[in-house]
Amino acid sequence: MTNISSDVIRGYNDTIILYLLLNKPSYGYEISKQIKTLSEEKYIIKETTLYSAFTRMEKNGYIESFYDHDITGGKRRTYYRITDAGRQYYQAKCDEWALTKDVIEKFIQKTEQNGGINYGNN
Amino acid sequence: MTNISSDVIRGYNDTIILYLLLNKPSYGYEISKQIKTLSEEKYIIKETTLYSAFTRMEKNGYIESFYDHDITGGKRRTYYRITDAGRQYYQAKCDEWALTKDVIEKFIQKTEQNGGINYGNN
DNA sequence: CAGTCATACTACGTCTGTCATAGTAAAGAT
DNA sequence: ATCTTTACTATGACAGACGTAGTATGACTG
Numbered sequence: 576m577t578n579i580s581s582d583v584i585r586g587y588n589d590t591i592i593l594y595l596l597l598n599k600p601s602y603g604y605e606i607s608k609q610i611k612t613l614s615e616e617k618y619i620i621k622e623t624t625l626y627s628a629f630t631r632m633e634k635n636g637y638i639e640s641f642y643d644h645d646i647t648g649g650k651r652r653t654y655y656r657i658t659d660a661g662r663q664y665y666q667a668k669c670d671e672w673a674l675t676k677d678v679i680e681k682f683i684q685k686t687e688q689n690g691g692i693n694y695g696n697n
Numbered sequence: 698m699t700n701i702s703s704d705v706i707r708g709y710n711d712t713i714i715l716y717l718l719l720n721k722p723s724y725g726y727e728i729s730k731q732i733k734t735l736s737e738e739k740y741i742i743k744e745t746t747l748y749s750a751f752t753r754m755e756k757n758g759y760i761e762s763f764y765d766h767d768i769t770g771g772k773r774r775t776y777y778r779i780t781d782a783g784r785q786y787y788q789a790k791c792d793e794w795a796l797t798k799d800v801i802e803k804f805i806q807k808t809e810q811n812g813g814i815n816y817g818n819n
Numbered sequence: 820c821a822g823t824c825a826t827a828c829t830a831c832g833t834c835t836g837t838c839a840t841a842g843t844a845a846a847g848a849t
Numbered sequence: 850a851t852c853t854t855t856a857c858t859a860t861g862a863c864a865g866a867c868g869t870a871g872t873a874t875g876a877c878t879g
Contacts (some may be wrong), residue, residue, distance in 0.1 A: 580834075582708030582867055583797045587804075588865085591861085614800045624866055626828070649876050650827040656801040659844055669805050675705045676798065678736045682709075682716040683791050703837060704865080710836085726856055746837055748857070753836085772845050772856040 588620065588628050589637070590672075593657055595667040596638065600656035603629065622653050629655060637661030701740050710742065711759070712794075715779055715787040720761065722778035725751065751777060759783035791814050 584591075595606050603625055610620050632638045638655045657665070706713075707760050725747055732742050754760045760777040779787070 579797050579800060580708060580793065583793065584801070585836095585865060586702060586704030587706055587801055591801075591804040594806070602827080604825095613803050619801050620706075621867055622828080623830095623868080626860095627865075638737065650872090652827065666806075669807065670779075671702065671705065672788050672805050673807075674739060678740050679703060679706070679709055679794065681735050682713040683789075683794050684716070685791065685795075696703060707836060726854095726858080743838055744857080745839080745859095749836075749838095772843085774856065781860095 581624075584618065587668070587672075588624060589632055590665060590668040591620075592625070592628055592632070593637065593661055593668075596655060596657040597654070597665070600641075600654045602652040602654045604652075629653075632661070635660075635664075638666050703743075706740065709790070710746060712787060712790040713742075714747070714750055714754070715759065715783055715790075718777060718779040718783070719818075722763075722776045724774040724776045726774075734815075742760070750781050751775075754758055754783070757782075757786075 591610060592606060595601060595609050596690055601609075603622070607620055607622070607625055610618060629638065629640070633655070636658060638657055638661055640653050640655050643652060643654050699750050713732060714728060717723060717731050721732075725744070729744065729747055733770055749760070751760065754764060755762055755777070758780060760779055760783055762777050763774050765774060
């Protein structure tokens with residue numbers, strides 16, 4: 576089975592996390608699960624990667640942390656909300672992505688035998 | 698001037714280099730220029746990054762080095778040719794790319810139009 | 820009521836790829 | 850004679866990802 580190597584996604588973990596904060600604040604565990612389900616199990620972020628991203632992004636002013644006290648089982652959560660700077664950074668990263676994609680694809684050869692469609696057997 | 702941040706391309710430098718070796722052997726300086734022109738100046742690989750990639754990939758058995766003695770000005774070149782293992786690795790990376798692209802794009806919002814971005818290094 | 824499970828983190832140290840800086844070396848151009 | 854272009858090599862720093870381990874809380878289970 577093909578798995579995504581971490582070096583590839585490196586540099587987009589922050590973007591992925593920010594995306595999940597665009598509409599509402601969230602916390603580590605929830606985000607980690609959302610990444611898993613949204614990516615259809617193709618990408619599972621490591622806990623340490625996730626939490627160190629939070630720390631880094633808070634330091635950079637892209638997110639802000641706060642506590643919510645409606646405990647629903649388990650340890651107290653640290654919630655994060657995206658800041659304006661975070662939204663700007665996210666948008667910039669999205670624009671950068673378009674560029675990066677174009678560049679990388681100049682050096683990628685698509686294998687014909689699987690144009691996204693799977694015929695039959697495995 | 699739009700520039701791609703290095704963290705994004707990280708993990709694809711090897712792939713890019715291997716692509717340029719698919720049809721003929723080459724050497725550092727030539728490859729560096731080809732990356733520049735093929736990417737339309739959007740990506741300029743750093744010398745140290747390039748040469749350390751050569752070393753790493755030779756150790757991994759993806760490329761082989763040899764000397765060519767038709768000196769055409771400048772210092773003696775070290776040529777590299779891709780191996781079968783290198784071709785396999787390249788193809789695997791191409792397949793991985795398709796996957797990665799799909800995953801990342803689930804977390805990317807496309808903006809209509811946005812001018813020059815300049816993120817990351819330099 | 821002890822033990823396990825799921826949740827929700829924190830701490831610490833290692834590894835890898837990138838990159839800044841600097842230097843070496845050879846040939847052609849001015 | 851020196852500058853520029855070509856073509857590397859050496860060294861060390863750094864940041865992000867990750868392995869490993871530990872802490873803490875409440876819910877469920879026998």
